Amino acid sequence: MGLTHTLIDVRPLRTSPVFRRLLIGRTASVLGTMMTMVAVMYQVWQSTHSTVWTGAVGLAQALPLIAFGLFAGSLVDRGDRRRLYLASTAGQAACSALLAVQALAGHPPVPVVLALVAAQSAFGAVGGPAAGTFVPRLLAKDQVAAGLALNQIFFQAMLLAGPALGGLVLGWGGVSVCYLVDAVSFGFSFYAAFGLPPLPPEGEQSRAGLRGVLDGLAFLAGHRVVRGALITDLAATVLSMPMSLFPLINAERFGDDPRTLGLFLSALAVGGIAASALSGSLTRLTHPGPVMLCGAAVWGIALALFGLTTNPWAGLGLLVLAGAGDTVSVISRSTIVQTRTPDALLGRVTAAEQIVGQAGPNLGSLRGGLVAGWTSGTTALVSGGLLCVLAVVAVGASTAELRSAKDTDSEPAGAPAAEPPGAPATG
Template identity: 35%
Template sequence: MSRSRFASVLPDLSPLRSSPDFRLLFYQGTVTFFGSFMAMIALPLQIKHLTDSPLAVGAMGAVELLPLVVFGLYGGALADAVDRRRLILLTEAGLGVLALVLLVNSALPTPLLWPLYVVAACVSALTGLQRPAMDSLMARIVPHDQLTAAAALNGLRYQFGAIAGPAVAGLVVAYAGYASAYAVTVTGFFVSVLLCLRLRPAPPARDAERPSLRGIAEGARYAWNRPVLLGTYAVDLAAMLFAFPNAIFPFLADELDAVWALGLMYAAGAVGSLLLGLTSGWASRVRRHGLLVVCGAGVWGLAIAAAGWSGNIWLVLLCLAVAGAGDMLSGLGRATIWNQTIPEELRGRLAGIEVLSYTVGPQLGQVRAGTMAGWTGTRSAFWSGGLACVASVALLAALLPKLISYDADTDEDALRQRAAKEEEPQPSGATA
């Protein structure tokens, strides 16, 4: 492969060069995700250590879901009404304080159990408040034609944390204890807050309304009346509902006599996503982002089905990696469409709806996978869910043809937002 062809598949770094704010958020996210994943692994391990109860560990997911949904919707409306930089900064500082609570509790002679659940619920609430502001800020700070590249780079920083954080957390907890793992998390948030302080203000539109149920409903109506947007949410929800089998990984590992590979099974998807992100330079030249959404979700479903059919652990790991790459591909398409087509005054509320699509789907998917595994067996829960994912995605594509035909160069909403972006004055230090 020639040097130019090799360079064409590497990640497009244009957003890092053109946007100082994106650079800050990229570095901030890299640090934060690493520290957050450290805590995400240490927290359930500590609950297991204190209770030796699978039910107690599973209860953590129950206390996290409702705050994430409620505050995700409210956070979307809030992101359209306040300075997004300030909202990101305050929630990041709040998450750092919660990490400090975990550190102090773990340092007690006898750590308490109830603060772990309280912190888990509060982390979900603050994440729900922050995520819409963070997501909706991207279209403001990144040039319109670099949004796909920005989505790929954001995916890379997340996958780095998803792979490195748990791996390091396991070693730190085993050899240095929970307090050391939480100390890394606290340090990460401290650095993150310092980086967020350097962001430029991102004030709301002059006619922005106060957060309200009516405002949230307005955002929902906008999405409902846009088949392309509706399709991105529906495809993601269907893919996660039918083909998110993480809850039954331990049972598949047992059936394959490969308990040693359980950690690899959880990491395989992130590895696949990371590899696609590292070779995502071509994605910046794609204009049919709806095809990325549908094809990526289809690859995800087929790979999950193949994992259920396979009787070899290495093939299972390969299938899970392919599934992760498909999920990343679909995510690139979704993020690009959202940032290219949603008006500035609605971006926060639509990002709040997106919080629902990426949180409710996996939660329900785990329930589906566990129920099917109990009724029909572990492997059939994999392959039936994968095939149901493919069938549902194909049906949605047929019902919402505008998703498939979406073209960034001809879509009316995309052209409108491109024109609005070009009319904005360029901030100092940024180039389009």
């Protein structure tokens, strides 16, 4: 019985065939997307041999999400989420097919490739918030956290397998084959969502344009629990994202061995998969707030200690621990967002969560690089980890609802906690 409750809760796979089919389809899509990212990086590098242009790939992905994300979330809260997701998936598949066409046509200008990547990301800005509303509608409330944990473990597995498989396919068939595989993978996702029932928002629909966006922001400003969850995630990513520092740390301490660098990059994902696989006891808890805060604190502490270690095996162990803490925090944060946000606002709040997840790591990499340039890799890692822990402590100290199982569990969904007087009505 104890082992059953420790291992990942698979009840959603048994009780909801629709969720099971959707999970398989989206997993195939993530695998294809990871392969495409490898192919895009390779194609841009082969065309330019410039790190500026390869860095622009990440910018092409991030800017559409940041620019259109909240408006896309408002759109999701006005229409049938299933239909919007299907349209978004079809658009992403078309972009992958066009990437394959341009690769077969020869050597197009790099801006053409980046434009297609940006267009695909813009479709994803709609598809992400739409998909983020599915789990609470498909599963019983006591299975939402388990469903999110299943999403997370499959996502982490594809983060590990996707780039490796992409490299193999790239060596065998070239970039065009990677793009075609990605286009086909979106077909699996489309088929899985096609069987969903219509999923219009429950409750008052979002107002059009900027007014709907402002309503969503007013909810985030007034709902202390959801706001605290997103601030915790932003603190963990902006203050302590370590990836940009790995090459420097590897060169300073571990002989610049590329094998060590590769293990550093994989260790975080390994920790995430392990934490997801052993998440059963956590996802059955009714108080995700304290779990989220502890997971984020473990992330920061482990990275600060990694900044001090000189033993590669100890460093790998700390990165595995950091990845586990991050995954626990992500699952708990998503559970808070999914269960504490009224359905009529869930598209906009999920869009904000997606923007934080996309922009936060990029800003964190920039912060780490700047601090390391001014000081050292050790200072950047240690200071970032400690700042993350301080931010988590501040969020927990200022948000009693996140520390209390009773408040987080019993607060009526849709009623902002401690909404300031005169705040505009939310959807």
